[in-house]
Amino acid sequence: MVSSRQLLKTFSRPVPRYTSYPTAPHFHGGIAGKDVAGWLKAIPEGDKVSLYVHIPYCDRLCWFCACHTKHTLRYDPITSYLESLSQEIKTVGALLPQGVKVSALHWGGGSPTMLTPDDMRRLMGWLRNAFDFADDAEISVEMDPNDLDEPRYDALADIGVTRASLGVQDFDERVQKTINRLQSFEQTAAVIAAMRERGVRSVNCDLLYGLPHQSLETLSRTVAQIISLRPDRIALFGYAHVPWMKKHQTLIPEDALPDPEARFEQMTLAGDMLAEAGYQPIGIDHFALPGDSLARAAREGRLRRNFQGYTDESADALIGLGASSISEVREGYWQNMPAIGEYRRLAEAGELPVVRGIALDDEDRLRRFVIEKVMCAYGFSSCELRARFGSAAEHVLAEAKAYARLNPDICSFDAFGFRLENAAFPFARSVAATFDTYLEGGRGRHSSAV
Template sequence: MNAEIIRRYGESRLPRYTSYPTAPRFSPSIGAGTYRDWLATVPESDPVSLYLHVPFCRSMCWYCGCHTTITQKDAPILDYLTVLKQEIKLVSKAIGRRQSVSEVHFGGGTPTIMTPDEFLDLTATLNKAFDLGDAAELAVEIDPRTLTLEMSEALGQAGMTRASLGVQSFDPKVQKAINRIQSAEQTGTAHANLRKAGATSVNFDLIYGLPHQTVDSAIETARVAAAMRPERFAVFGYAHVPTFKKHQRLIDTAALGDAHERHAQAEAIAATLCEAGYRRIGLDHFALPEDSLSIAAGRQALHRNFQGYTTDNASTLIGFGSSAIGRLAEGYAQNDVAIGRYANLISSGELATSKGYRLTREDRIRAWIIERLMCDFQVDFGAMPDGFDLPDESIGKANQPLQTLVADGIANWHGDTLRVDTQHRFLVRTVASCFDAYLGETGRTHATAA
């Protein structure tokens, strides 16, 4: 990517497009009653995915953009788990049966902040309310600094198949600047224990663009991490949005690199992982060739949801916990972000939906286009699903923002197929944004494009 392209586009702030429309478009007009109606229409023959949000950590990582709360006490966690189990039962009742499940994902926060017994009790509640079966994938996000051997064993007992470990950077200077001290040895021990417990697929999260991070330190982190041989990596650019995440004000902005430095770090990590035998998947993932993510990418069968790139093709995603977002055929539904309000609603026997979005036909078309661009770096307008068509001036070659990108060589046309140029792959969100009818309406600050 040349310097002029980075100058023109690299500092643009754009959504990550883990959904379309994006969450800032959600409205309070979608409440508990609407969500309950949607749940009642979930097809019995269509397995669903479940996401459970556990919004607690023992300490705050200053780069964090998640909805989480810091607690040194166990009582708030226990209270929350009690409510979470009530919500699971309420949702199952609204569906009207013990719905089959293809995938369960525990996110946060730090889901493994629970004790082993608490985690097993929570998964037992899930199993009573939903049909997980033997084929369901069970994925857990993990902080290696606090993972115990006993918790690893409990995860295995619960049926964990995938684990995602936060690494970010092994550079001590960077770790101090983001308030996350974590050795490679800690990470390696956690990884080994999870393997012994039954994890067949492990992901490491890395971040570029952190304070004091350099190309050399990014390469060294990627080299050390790749030597542990997880199946996957997710490599994200740090999004500095202190207006929305006040703890990010503790990060020295003078220590953050510009768009050129961020891009150099991202490319250095990519090159290191590729040299170690990983394939580039989508915008920011890497996987070993035999991993299911690589196989799906080769078949152009990748999908994208709130957890990033996935092989999960369930049409329904049900979110549990404060701030959790669900995706159903009719649209999106999000629980109240505030833990107290969420708990009060569920405890009263009501669903905790505070906002959402009802999809229009045009939304579905644009969502399909954006997902294919984000997953495949191309979209064939001649192969759009039946009923998906829009006027050329609205979405095709006459799209003026897109025409500018084509003129700059960032994207190009091959017949009816729009492709993102390989050397400009980190600007795929910029190309996708050309099909976002709502971009710029909400005033929300997003991550930089490169």
């Protein structure tokens, strides 16, 4: 049987992360606000939706970051942005049919914890006034320990946060200085303790491998420290070096980055440590304690994937609010204007600040389902595919059968469906790419698959 290490060369080419299908490089300017308004109005009454709110500001710029964000040491731009965001919240909320419930809310960035305590409460008030929240809605916030103090902890508790999400990356001082992300273990532990004291029942920590000057030794120390804090979930991401997209990444010395084999060793080491500590592997890059809802969803075949990564959220619609945010409904995807000035102009005029998107046809929906299943469950059922898509599923099943025949060490195909072999689990992105009919069009550059 072939090993994961032997597959490394085969699957080292860059491919998308498949948080959507089609992926963002294939969005286009032919989708406008009027299209999106129709899509929002078409969400069935009684359906659940998930909300994402983007705060595109940081008081320091981490050089590894590939998010849409701006560095600012002044609060005035944030105040102005929030006023525009409040208008978009009203516009979108008014378009949703009666009875649509918000089952999950996530604040991301940037650094949402840059907001003052009063602004945190104001923002949550705008959201609750515009949308109907389920009583058990999950509310998660990305947190930067460098921003937090007692009044902000109290405000986060007041808005009903149920999950604290902390970016850690690596605790090694040399690595931190090279990526401009100084954050001690003690700071991180203090945030987790403060949120747990205030009743937050779930904590997520993000780790990165493949960083400059990172070694197996430094990474193992960081992973051991994180395990000692016992977060409920851990995301283990490979650093995506995309300086052609994010110019500040040119500040990271490329000769200090590990090669694909070293990245794979780091990924394997960290994954093994987490598994030995009792964390259940989830998809290609997440780990969760067995009692966590993400772990239960994976075991029960309910794991999903969207622009927020792996999720146990069952809502079919993800609505992004704020500059650059991306939304997903049955009809397609759209992205808001990333340029903050233009975003503000459109939002304050009562328009949906849409800049691009893509409408899905039946073939897209079929392949989206297959790719999501490969990313979440390492395969898919022939019966389920036929039940959902009828005879239209046959040509994709034929593709899967042909791929398995050519790659018996990687996957199998039988009467039950398509399934990756265990050694190929880390390369699910690359296998999913075989079902991507847009990829060979050459639009978009992607990060390493490992």
